[in-house]
Amino acid sequence: MSAQRSQTLFGHRWLLYELTRREIFSRYAGSAGGLAWTVLQPLAQLAIFAFVFSQVFRATVPPAYTGVTYTGFVAVALWPWIMFSESVQRGMAAVAANAGLIRKVALPCELFVYASVIACYAIHLAGFAGVLVVLRLTGENIRLEGVPVALLLMVPYVLLATGVSLALGSLHTIVRDVEHGTGLVLTIVFYATPILYPITFVPEAWRGLVMANPVAHLSERLREVLLTGPSLTGSDLLVTLACAAVFAAGLWTFRRLSPYFEDFL
Amino acid sequence: MSGPALVRLAGVTKDYPKLATDADRLRTLVSLLVGRGERPHFRALEDIGLEVRAGESVGLIGENGAGKSTLLKIIAGVVRPTRGTVEVQGRVSALLELGSGFHPDYTGRENIFLSSAVMGLSRREARSKVDAIIEFADIGSHIDEPIKHYSSGMVVRLGFAVATALRPELLITDEVLAVGDESFQKKCVQWLQGYLDGGGTLLLCSHSMYHVQTLCRKTLWVHHGRARAFGESFDVTREYLTYHEEKRRSDAKPAAAVPGNMPRIESAWIEDATGARRATFRQGESLVVQGVAFEPDGRSPVVLFGIVRADGTPVYGSPSSEAGFVPAAAGDRRFAFAVRFDSLALLPGKYTLRLHALDPEGLRLFDTVENEFVVTGETRDFGLVRMQHAWTQGRAR
Numbered sequence: 001m002s003a004q005r006s007q008t009l010f011g012h013r014w015l016l017y018e019l020t021r022r023e024i025f026s027r028y029a030g031s032a033g034g035l036a037w038t039v040l041q042p043l044a045q046l047a048i049f050a051f052v053f054s055q056v057f058r059a060t061v062p063p064a065y066t067g068v069t070y071t072g073f074v075a076v077a078l079w080p081w082i083m084f085s086e087s088v089q090r091g092m093a094a095v096a097a098n099a100g101l102i103r104k105v106a107l108p109c110e111l112f113v114y115a116s117v118i119a120c121y122a123i124h125l126a127g128f129a130g131v132l133v134v135l136r137l138t139g140e141n142i143r144l145e146g147v148p149v150a151l152l153l154m155v156p157y158v159l160l161a162t163g164v165s166l167a168l169g170s171l172h173t174i175v176r177d178v179e180h181g182t183g184l185v186l187t188i189v190f191y192a193t194p195i196l197y198p199i200t201f202v203p204e205a206w207r208g209l210v211m212a213n214p215v216a217h218l219s220e221r222l223r224e225v226l227l228t229g230p231s232l233t234g235s236d237l238l239v240t241l242a243c244a245a246v247f248a249a250g251l252w253t254f255r256r257l258s259p260y261f262e263d264f265l
Numbered sequence: 266m267s268g269p270a271l272v273r274l275a276g277v278t279k280d281y282p283k284l285a286t287d288a289d290r291l292r293t294l295v296s297l298l299v300g301r302g303e304r305p306h307f308r309a310l311e312d313i314g315l316e317v318r319a320g321e322s323v324g325l326i327g328e329n330g331a332g333k334s335t336l337l338k339i340i341a342g343v344v345r346p347t348r349g350t351v352e353v354q355g356r357v358s359a360l361l362e363l364g365s366g367f368h369p370d371y372t373g374r375e376n377i378f379l380s381s382a383v384m385g386l387s388r389r390e391a392r393s394k395v396d397a398i399i400e401f402a403d404i405g406s407h408i409d410e411p412i413k414h415y416s417s418g419m420v421v422r423l424g425f426a427v428a429t430a431l432r433p434e435l436l437i438t439d440e441v442l443a444v445g446d447e448s449f450q451k452k453c454v455q456w457l458q459g460y461l462d463g464g465g466t467l468l469l470c471s472h473s474m475y476h477v478q479t480l481c482r483k484t485l486w487v488h489h490g491r492a493r494a495f496g497e498s499f500d501v502t503r504e505y506l507t508y509h510e511e512k513r514r515s516d517a518k519p520a521a522a523v524p525g526n527m528p529r530i531e532s533a534w535i536e537d538a539t540g541a542r543r544a545t546f547r548q549g550e551s552l553v554v555q556g557v558a559f560e561p562d563g564r565s566p567v568v569l570f571g572i573v574r575a576d577g578t579p580v581y582g583s584p585s586s587e588a589g590f591v592p593a594a595a596g597d598r599r600f601a602f603a604v605r606f607d608s609l610a611l612l613p614g615k616y617t618l619r620l621h622a623l624d625p626e627g628l629r630l631f632d633t634v635e636n637e638f639v640v641t642g643e644t645r646d647f648g649l650v651r652m653q654h655a656w657t658q659g660r661a662r
Contacts, residue, residue, distance in 0.1 A: 014382040014385060014388065015383055018379050019379075026370065100367075101366060101368050102343075103338075103343065104359070104361045105361075105380075106342030107383055174290060174297070175290055257294075257297055
């Protein structure tokens with residue numbers, strides 16, 4: 001182990017800042033629309049879902065959520081999901097994408113994953129905030145007092161995304177199949193998560209299985225908090241612990257494999 | 266002169282995985298995760314030990330693929346050795362191969378900030394250095410273009426400029442000087458000399474024996490992943506060049522077996538007045554060059570000698586025809602000759618003696634054979650040779 005690799009995260013704070021900054025600004029470098037695309041894409045997705053499900057399938061909002069249209073109902077859970085799935089995909093590919101640097105400069109490879117995840121969340125949190133304001137202005141019953149608790153609930157969500165990114169990223173560096181598999185799994189998880197529908201729509205027998213997925217729990221809870229007001233439950237703590245465990249496992253895997261990255265890049 | 270050890274390697278061995286098939290990949294992944302099991306591999310480095318103290322400059326030489334770059338990467342902390350210990354102290358800046366640790370998609374300016382951040386500098390600290398870096402790199406408006414559009418020379422310019430500004434305690438450079446143009450090379454060598462004089466520590470990997478000799482006091486020769494020689498730069502580089510000379514000779518044997526129909530120097534060596542072969546002489550001693558020339562028509566060839574300093578500065582040269590000397594036949598179209606330098610006037614330093622075989626008319630030059638030698642001595646004289654002179658009392662007008 002050489003001296004450089006074992007430096008603390010704090011010692012590398014400027015590097016993390018630099019990488020994140022660059023990650024944000026380079027995202028749409030060379031495109032005229034710039035960062036606008038980061039908002040347009042989820043907006044388009046939301047519009048499609050809102051149209052297909054509320055107009056075509058005639059999906060309705062459960063009575064527990066008063067004063068909210070289907071659009072608002074989907075938006076509050078869709079945005080956090082987009083942050084999650086995008087940061088997993090980008091975080092996972094971060095090591096391979098920065099191969100040129102990793103092979104020449106001694107720095108902790110985790111930083112690239114962190115920078116990707118932080119950049120994704122920074123961009124989409126800004127977008128999310130804008131969307132919430134717009135929804136509120138158009139008369140949707142968005143409970144602003146729920147925002148602080150929602151941010152609190154984002155912490156385990158971010159931990160989960162980072163842990164999954166670290167684990168998949170380190171495996172991806174060695175076996176390139178991981179990238180293809182991840183896209184597929186994320187699609188499955190998206191539809192298996194109560195984002196487009198409330199958990200009450202899921203048959204009783206399946207509900208336990210669906211809610212075992214921390215993303216499902218967090219999506220439901222974010223919706224509750226933002227549409228019906230702030231609250232914290234004991235299961236939130238449980239999910240936080242589970243997400244922290246995923247993060248720890250991801251970090252362990254990553255640190256186990258990262259000394260060998262250079263051999264494979 | 267030399268301080269505490271900045272780099273200490275012991276028993277460093279590096280195996281790279283062999284990843285020819287997907288099965289190899291999976292097997293390697295599993296064995297990495299569980300921490301045991303056979304991994305298909307090849308050995309890039311074996312049992313390397315090295316100590317570099319603060320203020321030292323160490324050269325690293327070896328053939329392509331010998332493991333030099335891997336060794337530098339291990340010292341730079343980019344690669345972890347399979348076995349052995351690596352201790353590196355102090356701020357390290359590494360210019361490894363082309364690209365020098367830049368992100369190809371970032372602009373030059375962004376890469377300056379990135380490299381500074383790698384060294385732990387804040388953005389504000391980096392900003393104070395940017396102008397100096399851009400000035401040293403001297404690549405004009407390209408600084409705001411992505412690195413991937415740079416020429417290799419420009420990348421090295423920027424890499425070197427960043428290294429100069431960050432003032433590392435240990436600077437690792439891997440064959441970076443070779444890419445820059447003549448004037449930039451000079452600028453770099455000059456900077457490196459200043460850096461070393463200021464107490465900096467340098468690890469230089471180069472195929473230019475001239476750079477190794479001028480910049481490094483000690484040199485490590487890596488051969489097929491093992492340390493083949495370590496010691497004074499001059500000794501090691503000479504051994505290395507001899508190795509190449511021999512290799513070339515053995516490679517070229519089939520072709521050389523057909524005697525060329527051109528004059529050539531068949532053998533040449535340097536000896537002292539007693540006839541003992543030597544490569545080191547004290548200033549003022551006698552040096553004798555002995556040689557055998559071959560002339561296909563059996564006519565006496567013209568021989569030309571030239572002495573150049575290690576940096577290529579010509580000192581003196583003269584053809585045998587100038588002195589009216591005609592080498593005597595030594596059987597089978599061969600001609601022996603000797604040149605004697607009594608009380609060697611050369612100042613202490615490293616020199617190369619070149620011998621050239623010309624046709625009997627002295628018009629065409631065919632062959633060059635080089636012999637290196639060192640002149641030692643303590644003197645404050647400067648220049649190339651000691652000129653006969655005498656100090657006397659002067660007149661006021």
